[in-house]
Amino acid sequence: MQNFPWLTVLIALPAVGALLVWLIPGPVRRHARPIALGWSLLVLALGVTLATRFEAGEGVQFAERHAWIPQFGVSYAVGVNGIGLTLILLSAVLVPVVLLAAWREETSPARQARYAALVLLLESFMVAVFAARDVFFFYLLFEAMLIPVYFMIGSFGGAGRKPAALKFLLYSLAGGLVMLAGVIAVWTQGPGGEQAFMIDSLIGADWGGQSAERLMFLAFFVAFAIKAPMFPVHTWLPDAAQHAKPGTSVLLVGVLDKVGTFGMVALCVPLFPNAVQWGRGAIVALAVVSIIWGALMALGQSDILRMIAYTSVSHFGFIVLGIFAFTETAEIGASFYMVNHGLSTGALFLLAGFLIARRGTQDMTAMGPGLQRTTPLLAGTFLTVGLSAVALPGLSTFVSEFMVLAGSYQTLPAQSVIAALGVILAALYILIAYQKIFTGPARDDLADTGDLGGRELWAVGPLIALMLVFGFYPKVAIDTLREPAATTVQQAGVSEPRKVVDPLSSYVGPEQVDSGQEGAEQ
Template identity: 55%
Template sequence: MTSLPLLTLMMVVPVLGAVVVAALPTGSVRLARPVALGASLVTLVLAVLAWVAFDAGSGRMFQLTETHSWIPQFGVSYALGVDGIALALIVMAAILTPVCILAAWNDEVVDTPGRFKRYFALMLVLEAFMVGVFAATDVFLFYVFFEAMLIPVYFLIGLYGGPQRQYAAVKFLLFSLAGGLVMLVSVIAVYFAGPGGENGFLVEQLVGNVNGSTGALRWMFVGFFIAFAVKAPMWPVHTWLPDAATEARPATAVLLVGVLDKVGTYGMIRFCLQLFPEASQWATPVVLTLAVISVVYGALLAIGQTDMMRLIAFTSISHFGFIVLGIFAMTSVGGAGANLYMINHGFSTAALFLIAGFLVTRHGSKRIPDYGGWQRVTPVLAGTFLVAGLSSLALPGLSTFVSEFLVLQGTFMRYKVAAVIAALGIVLAALYILLMYQRVMTGPKPAFPEDAVPADLSHRERWVVAPIIAAFVVLGFYPKPVLDVLNPAVRTTMEIVGVTDPSPAAEASGSAK
């Protein structure tokens, strides 16, 4: 344990970095990049310190806690803390933010110097809000961060995205605001259904103490779930994601899909399951149906895409279906797999978006039919793209395989039909990834003018890709350190919900922990 307010510092540092970047004089705007990178690296160091200070065997619901009265009349506190799930997601965000800043180093986003500075400042502000939303242990504070995240993302898409950026930004904002407003009703209702008082929104006080009629509690669950389903995103409230991810710059798409969207699945665990255990079990058949549809629907639409970025966005809809499936399988194996999947998906999707972005920068087109034979011109780029794709399709030895296997195993223990149908997503994933690679990278060498042959990955781009690929290779062969941090929180959630692993599979699930 440590007396340092690490979670607060992980928000303060990027915000201060954003202020410094925005305040840089016009004549020194190029300093924005190293200052932003430096702030994100300091945040990463703090995240590593938090990981080291965390004691997975302590038995406490939250660690690294900070609690201060904020608005006592409404029971609102500035309360932060992490369990294993929240900590793993914060560390992932802290790793991907400097990677994204380095990837966006030479992005041509500027008409004026001021816009260049704001681009990196917004990324740092978004990092601070992402840490806050995962660390908040006060329901109202969580809602504040949940809505605040929309602001930097809206501007990152709307100011710096592609030709349809304004449409995509507004669509993202409207979907998110609609879900957030529905959740706000449930947030207020939870306070009155809980013990109330000065700290009436604290999660630890609300768990097991949200009282009311069965119907009222189920409606509160629905309010939270709708907001999280939009954020996740799940079918049929997913339509904002392909537009947003396609029009956003690759670095923004990584933070949006790789990190920010995990708030949806994280929220399902933290609030839907832990605050409304009976309603969670009541809703499970419908949620599992939606999850299975998301898995298959997202994969089928990915196969038919001709836009590279849009294809990657649809793969994420399929992958989020797997995550939700594992969460609501209500088994320890499925829960561990779902939480590990959130981490692994963040890294594999980051690699796909960023490497595809490097490719688009060289050729100027997102259309898959405009490519072919690029492995003969840019072999390193092609090789990293293949490894990232193989991770996304869950090749054994790469990280996504472990989490996908655990999700399907855990689901099969209780819901065999759902697991069997969802397994179709594995076959479809092989189709959309390998077909994309074949169309983009294989074939005869493309003809380029002698003075316009595209360069292979630069040293900076290799530094961008290397840590991400290292992450899903290491987690593919040795996921135990992460699972050791995640499993106590998974067991706590199962105890709160009041479910146990089906016999005789309990012994098998124990071996996976």
């Protein structure tokens, strides 16, 4: 099993499933949902198997490379480090959850089958993009992912879905084409040859001058900032989230947007370290603005889906802050944040979907008040998930947010202090939303509103369970993420601050000092 192409199989499996579900003939089409769900669980099982074979701290693993377009130096190259692996697992966890949550949203079997097929196709792209070790291949997937999402928003969303889908597509295409300029520049300015796009052969490349490197960095970064999304190019997300199905939003915000932050860590930092230093100040400032702006905008929303979208803008600000702080703690925190945000926001979108299905409106004021009396279970899960967005201790989001803030404080003290205000605002927007919907006396007209059913509990339950597990026992995740984090810090060439105050990872002192010294030598 040493040479078994794990990642290729993991990429191909959902795509085969998508084809299968798509081609299911009319008479048996009503079984499309269970088939798709079973298939996605199979993918999850394979993903978990992969994870058990992964050796934390050993760098990129399960690597495969085949020449693809030799004229352009393009390879089909895959391989995962800790960050890639955790994000692949996150996708594998969220897909069955989304399929389960969308169970009753469509009535016609044909449309159910189409939606499930699109979700599985998207899963295939998501796994591939987090595994890509070739810049060109990464770019291909980055763009190709748009197509299933575009159709998921455009064909299956609510009333305003068409403009929202178009806005999403145009924003993403604009970002993609800017990135294409960068990809072309990698070809013309880079070392060239048969492996011209392999990330490993591009590290430390001389891009033909300072300004060339900066422009290329910008080309990549702008695309990732749109995807992430960061202030001021975030405006597509609230529209898309508002008009898409909540299930679509789970994948869009939970996984797809992570491609942006993943790209910053996996491409921007290793390929353009000097330009990263040059742009760092502005990026961190934008990240802080995103945190505060997203939180304030979330406070002002009455549409529940728009509110959740804006909270994500705020959370992505934390992730970007953590990435560009360049301390090991903050890097681990940022990577861990990506996973936790997927779980927490995913669960929030699902619950919002359940609420909308019950109350027939997306307006929080019209949903409540007083829903808690009739649907205590729904209220309880909403509060738990909501508090995870506020980073309540005991839930995994607390660990990551704390690590980001503590790690960033070492290199970016002022920015971290401002960012910490976002935590307070987060408590406000979640509790106000809870208050609007759930608190208050029981109302007669809400009496026959059903509480969470078994299917719905099975959709949200695993996400909450995972947050609790990682909240009390974060070590397994942190160990996986430590090595890539150290690599990123070393690649960025930022020296660790002298006085290391690292409460969560102090038990590995020697390594900490090592990475600090390596950084100093750069």
